[in-house]
Amino acid sequence: MPEGHTLHRLALDLTGTFGGKSVRSTSPQGRFEAAAGLDGRELVEATAHGKHLFVAFSGTEQQAHVHLGLYGSFAFVEDPEPPVVGQVRWRLASDRVTADLRGPTACELLTPGEVEAVLARLGEDPLDPDADVERAAALVARSRAPIATLLMDQRVIAGVGNVYRAEVLFRHRLDPKTPGRDLRPSTFLAIWSDLVDLMGEGVRTGRIDTVRPEHEPEAMGRPPREDDHGGEVYVYRRDGRPCHVCGTKVRTEVLAARNLFWCPRCQRRR
CATH class of the missing domain: 3.20.190.10 (MutM-like, N-terminal)
Known part of the structure; x- marks a missing residue:
């Protein structure tokens, strides 16, 4: 989608x-x-x-x-x-x-x-410069649902899909099953800020790129990603392949009716 x-x-x-x-x-x-x-x-x-x-x-x-x-x-x-x-x-x-x-x-x-x-019926949109981030933060802070579920809930945050969900959680080293209410407010604000930047770049380029410069193919000496979704990513649709950061195999399972991807080492529950 x-x-x-x-x-x-x-x-x-x-x-x-x-x-x-x-x-x-x-x-x-x-x-x-x-x-x-x-x-x-x-x-x-x-x-x-x-x-x-x-x-x-x-x-x-x-x-x-x-x-x-x-x-x-x-x-x-x-x-x-x-x-x-x-x-x-x-x-x-x-x-x-x-x-x-x-x-x-x-x-x-x-x-x-x-x-x-x-x-x-919709939540706040990270691409809306007038978005009420405090409203989104409050909804997350009150919820027992996993943060991976909340990020995909369009009533909480509007516009985030499966790719951005997986990638932003990896970038912040978060266990996808962490309950929303267990997140520190500063952590959610950091996630929101990252979504604003990543999705804004997606608007400009027309593709989703989420890897940091030190993990780009040229920097790591690895071949670029070949996928019909395009863009360089950390974990999305990379199940069974080594994590770009630690080498552990990326895992997948269904959560909120969509395939979730994460690194079990980089995203261990703290």
Whole structure:
């Protein structure tokens, strides 16, 4: 599933491509009937919170809401009228560029009240400069749940997915099963600050890189990672392989319905 940095980057791409322009809005698949009501309107701005995308248009208070889910994606092509390929839920087009949305979990038109209801269900977003980190810290401090579960709970922190979860816990040498209430406040604030930096870099580069300079392939004399997710990581999807820091085999198990990866030596319970 795309993580929060992907949605923020997508929001920037949509605004940069279509912002201030009247767009053609259609639903080739026929499953987003509200697309016709947006046709010919000016796209004002696309924004993101966590893994949710919102697109505002002129002349209406309603916003398009998109959740990519596991398989959703927007594809941009420099062609005002390319052929429809596959199941295109929503097509936005200008006189030069077309963006096709395929496979989202949600694609709908929401009223202002409905947008607020979606946002009210979500936790704080590390990519939001106005995020209330104290609110997120309080939710973690009151919980008996493992920190690995809390990081993936979108009601606590919005936008963190499986990769950032595994990697930030490794970077801070934390046992993934440590209860939230057992974390020192300073530890959570350090995790939050790291997520702000890592996810911000993800927005800029379009990939997830989490290893420190001394553990980069060139510094360690090791081959670069070969994985369809891209990016240099410490433990994510490296089960059975030696930890870059201590050499212990990385382990995996299912936690919060997703595969968790960690180093049993570097992340021992203190």
